[in-house]
Each structure stands twice: as structure tokens, then as C-alpha cells.
Amino acid sequence: MDPAPSPSPAETLRRRNRLVGGGAALVVCGMVGLAFASVPLYRLFCQVTGYNGTVQTGAALPVAAGEHRVTVRFAANTQLDLPWRFAAQQPSVTVHVGEQNVAFYEATNRAGVPVTGTALYNVTPEVVGRYFHKTACFCFQEQTLAPGQQVQMPVAFWVDPAIADDPNTRDIRTITLSYTFFRSLDDAARSGALASAGPHVGAAPAR
Incomplete structure (x- = not known):
């Protein structure tokens, strides 16, 4: 053979x-x-990326990308008694308006016990808020981290091309997206931060 x-x-x-x-x-x-590994964050990852067939959520879908570009800066803060290290993985990105983008924050629980936190966000200058759209983010949801656990938290967003047509915003070239983690929404309300936070739009639905 x-x-x-x-x-x-x-x-x-x-x-x-x-x-x-x-x-x-x-x-x-x-x-x-x-x-x-955190279940809420895994669901959020699926929403942001479409992984595992998850439908993305948000108030609107981006339109065709335009030539106008803006720089989006990312800021991160925590309540003083929240023992987390929380930071943006990228200080800023320059994007085309109308283009879908994904950025990442990272949180680490430095305590020896599980700790729960809830994030609020705001966008500055305030006048650009109507043109900044989040299609998914981790805000307004409780996130519980085990002792020493580190997680990545994605946020998907796009900037409306109409920002270039508005006389009040067409010269703005930098937008700052800020997230602040509190132990709870009640703590955020007592601090006054909840009243000035961005609207509960684009947050992943609780399950």
C-alpha cells in the first residue's frame, strides 16, 4: 500500500x-x-460591542461621519470614602462627528471587602450636552467589586454633526466627559451631584 x-x-x-x-x-x-467577569459589566460589554448578539441601546444612532472633528477628554473621580482607584484608560481621543466611538475606564477595589459603587456623569461645556450622545455606559448602575478586583468599564458615544452648525458650539473643539463614583445614588443626592448629573440616557438596563 x-x-x-x-x-x-x-x-x-x-x-x-x-x-x-x-x-x-x-x-x-x-x-x-x-x-x-462582573456580570453587569459583561452585559455592558455586549451592549457596547454587539458581542454575543446583544442589541446596543441608546437614544439615537450616529449619522454619517463628517469632516468636523472634536477632542473628547475623559475625567474620573471618586467619593472620598469610596476605596476605589478609578481612572480613564485614555486621557483623550480626537473623533469625527457622527462617528461611533468606544472608550474605557478602569476601576480597582483597594479594600479587603466587597464594595459597591454607582457612577454619575456630566458633559462640559454644558452647551454641548445636547450634541453628545452615549449609546451605552456604566452610569446609574450599581457595580460591586470583590476585594482587589479590577474591571474595565466601556462607554460608547458619538457627537452629533449638528454641533458644527450651531453658532453657540461650532467653535468648540474640546468636550470633557466626567464620571464620578459614589457609594450610592443617595450619597450622590446628598452631595448635590445628582441634581447636576447628565440624564439617565444610554445606561445599560438593569437585569
Whole structure:
């Protein structure tokens, strides 16, 4: 019986590429599972990216991207008695208006016990608030982190091209998106921050 013919170099390369691709996919899946081990954040990740067939939520969908560009800065704060380290993973991004974008914040619980926090946000200058749209974010939802747990928190957003047509906003080139974590919405209300926070739009629905 004749021995099976040896695979050609091209076939060997294709097999190797399939193995490498499969391994990379497993690594990516593992990283996603670890980064979003917190159930609410995993659901949010699915909403932001469409992963696992999850429908994205929000008040509106971005229109066609325009030539006008703005820089979006990301700020992060925490209530004094909340033992978390909370920061934006990128200080800023420059985006085209009408273009969907995703940015990430990161939170770490520095306490030796589980700690729950709730975030509020605001957008400045206030006059651009009507043109800044979040299609998904982690605000207004309780997030509980285990001792030492670190998580990534995504926010999806776009800037309405109409910002370039409004005489009050067309010269604005920088927008700041700020998130502040409190222990609870009651704490935020007592501090006065809840009254000046952005509207509860684009937050992932509680389940």
C-alpha cells in the first residue's frame, strides 16, 4: 500500500495558520471573560460591542461621519470614602462627528471587602450636552467589586454633526466627559451631584 503523500508547503502553512488563529481566538475569549467577569459589566460589554448578539441601546444612532472633528477628554473621580482607584484608560481621543466611538475606564477595589459603587456623569461645556450622545455606559448602575478586583468599564458615544452648525458650539473643539463614583445614588443626592448629573440616557438596563 503506497504511503500517503506528504502535504505540500502551502498546505502545511495553511494548517499552521489555522492553529495559530484558533489559539489567538481562545486567548481573546479568555481575556474578555476575565476583564468582564462582573456580570453587569459583561452585559455592558455586549451592549457596547454587539458581542454575543446583544442589541446596543441608546437614544439615537450616529449619522454619517463628517469632516468636523472634536477632542473628547475623559475625567474620573471618586467619593472620598469610596476605596476605589478609578481612572480613564485614555486621557483623550480626537473623533469625527457622527462617528461611533468606544472608550474605557478602569476601576480597582483597594479594600479587603466587597464594595459597591454607582457612577454619575456630566458633559462640559454644558452647551454641548445636547450634541453628545452615549449609546451605552456604566452610569446609574450599581457595580460591586470583590476585594482587589479590577474591571474595565466601556462607554460608547458619538457627537452629533449638528454641533458644527450651531453658532453657540461650532467653535468648540474640546468636550470633557466626567464620571464620578459614589457609594450610592443617595450619597450622590446628598452631595448635590445628582441634581447636576447628565440624564439617565444610554445606561445599560438593569437585569
